[in-house]
Amino acid sequence: MELNKDIRDRILSAADALYEQAGRTSFPTVDSVRKVAKVNMNDAAATMKEWRRAQTAQAAPVAITVPEAVHQLHSQALAALWQSAQNTANESLRAAQAGWEAERAEADTINKQLGDAYDAQGVELEAANRRIDELTAKCQHEQQRSTELVQHIEETRKATLVAENRAAIAEQRAVEIERRAADLRAELDLAHQDATQTRTELADLRQAQQEQRKTAAQEALRAAERLTATQAERDESRKEAAKAREETAHWRGQVEALKEQQMGFLEAIKTGKKPSRAGE
Structure with a gap:
């Protein structure tokens, strides 16, 4: 494919x-030319080969003339002429070989420059x-941040609406509280009046309670006197009960003795023996 003239120039x-x-003093590298010309590496390499060959070529073509030795030795034998022709051919061959060696060295130089440029491009790539990955990550981060900001703005807008609604409700409540406070103040005034009346009644x-306490104290005193008398009667009753218990125990002993004596009489009657007296 033929290279574009503008790119080549x-x-x-x-x-x-x-x-x-x-x-x-030294030829520029393919990569430096590529950067200055702002072209791709293939176009730069192909054109630089042409440029290098132009720099190493002769300024004017070599004229092909009959060697002076031929003119001087025209009388010599054909062998001498042939030898001169061979020498000329050998010189042409050596010149061609030198040109080929120079071109090969130039090609090696270009190849090395291409390799170096490829490595440099690899590093740059x-x-x-x-950098692309960093920018992509940063872009994704910014997109996420933008999304979060949009969500935050939406949440803030909703919160503002809620706050405005709450403010309206609070204002209504404030009016209601003020009305209720007026009612409470009226009720409080009435309560103060009732309290004054209650204090009077109290x-x-x-x-009346003091008079009742006096009466109750008198009744308690009389009750205490009655209690004291009752306790005295109770103590006397306890003494009489103790005395009665003693007499009962005495009579119980007498009864037991009589029972034993009676049992002795019965036993004597059954056996025909003289009964013994109690205490013998």
């Missing part, structure tokens, strides 16, 4: 400029890929 101009900047009630 840019490459040649860039190569000439870089060659002049180097003082015409890797750095560019890392004073009367306390007076």
Whole structure:
């Protein structure tokens, strides 16, 4: 495929400029020419081969003339002429070989430059890929942050609406509370009046309670006197009960003795013996 003339001219101009900047001491590299001309590596490499060949070529074509030895030795034998022709052919061959060696060295140089440029491009590509990954991650982060901000704005808007609704409700409640406070103040005034009346009634009630306490104290005193008398009667009754228990125990002993005596009489009657007296 034939190279575009504009691209080719840019490459040649860039190569000439870089060659002049180097003082015409060394050829510019393919990569440096590519960067200045802003073309791809394939176009730069192909055009640089042509440029290098142009720089190493002779300024004017070599004229093919009959060697001077042929003119001087025209009288010699055909062998001498043939020898001269061989020498000329050998010189042409050596010149061709030298040109081929130079072109091969140039090709090796270009290949090395292409390899170096490829490695450099690989490093640049890797750095560019890392940068792309960083920018992609940053873009995703910014998109996520943007989404979060949109959600936050929406939540803030909803919260604002809720706050406004609450403010309206609070204002209504404040009006209701104010009305209720007025009612409570009226009720409080009425309660104060009732409290005054209640205190008056309470004073009367306390007076009545004091009189009742006096009466109750008198009744308690009389009850205490009755209790004291009752306790005395109880103590006397206890004494009489103790005395009665003693007499009962005495009579119980007498009864037991009589029972034993009676049992002795019965036994004597059955056996025909004289009964013994109690205590013998």
